[in-house]
C-alpha cells in the first residue's frame with residue numbers, strides 16, 4: 001500500500017504559540033496537557049504552515065476503519081445489504097469523513113462559490129449516486145427535477161465520447177479527464193450562485209476536494225491534485241466496499257491491475273443519463 005503519511009513531518013508547538021485548535025489561547029494554556037501529536041504538510045498558498053492534530057487524524061482513521069469492519073467487511077461473501085441500509089451507512093461514513101477533514105479546511109482557499117472543481121470528471125460509486133437520486137426525489141420540487149433532467153439531456157451529447165474510468169488505461173484516462181474539463185460540463189447540481197445543490201449528499205469525491213495551493217492555480221492547471229488525507233483515504237475504501245455489498249449493485253464491479261475487485265465508478269451524468277427515475281446500471 002502506498003504510504004499515505006510520507007509527506008508529513010512531526011512538529012513541536014511552543015507553549016507561547018497559538019494553540020492549533022484555534023481557540024485563540026496560547027498552546028501552553030490550552031491543549032498542551034492533552035499530549036496530542038502535531039504534524040505539518042508544509043506551507044499553504046498564504047505561506048502558513050499546515051499544522052494538524054495527527055492524534056485526531058488517526059482517531060478518525062480508526063473510527064472509520066472500525067465502522068467499516070463492523071458493518072461492511074464483516075459481511076460474509078454471500079451476504080448483501082439493501083439500498084436503504086447502504087444509504088444509512090454511507091451517511092455515517094460521510095459525517096465521519098467531514099469531521100476528520102474539518103481541521104484541514106482552514107488552510108484551504110476553497111470557499112462557497114469557488115467551483116471550478118465542479119466541472120471536473122468526478123466519479124462516484126453506484127450507492128452514492130443512488131443516495132443522491134433518492135435525496136433529490138424526496139427534497140426537490142417536480143419543476144426542479146424537470147430542470148435537472150433537461151440539463152442531463154443537453155449534456156448527453158457531450159458525454160457520448162466519455163468512457164467510465166475503469167474502461168481506460170492510465171495514459172488515456174488522463175486525456176479523458178482533460179477532455180472532459182475542456183468540454184465544460186459543470187455538474188448538474190451546481191446552482192447559479194455556484195453553491196452545491198445537494199451539499200449534504202454530495203459524493204465523497206466532492207467532500208475530499210480540498211487544495212492548499214491558491215484557487216487561481218485550480219483554473220490554470222489541467223488537473224487539480226488534492227492531498228491524500230487519511231480520513232478521505234479510508235472513507236473511500238469503506239465506500240468502495242459498501243457499494244459492492246449492496247445487492248442491487250453486486251454486478252457493478254471489475255478487477256483492477258492489482259487483481260482486486262473494485263466497484264465501477266462513473267460521474268453523475270453517466271449514472272443519471274437515463275433521467276432521475278433510476279441510475280443507469282447497463283454498463284457496456
Ligand code: SF4
Nearest residue numbers: 110114116117215218
Ligand atoms: S479545489 Fe480549487 S476550484 Fe475547487 S473550491 Fe478549492 S480552490 Fe476552488
Ligand code: SF4
Nearest residue numbers: 118187189190196206
Ligand atoms: S455534487 Fe456539488 S460539490 Fe459535487 S460537483 Fe456537483 S455541485 Fe460540485
Ligand SMILES: [Zn+2]
Nearest residue numbers: 019021030031
Ligand atoms: Zn487548544
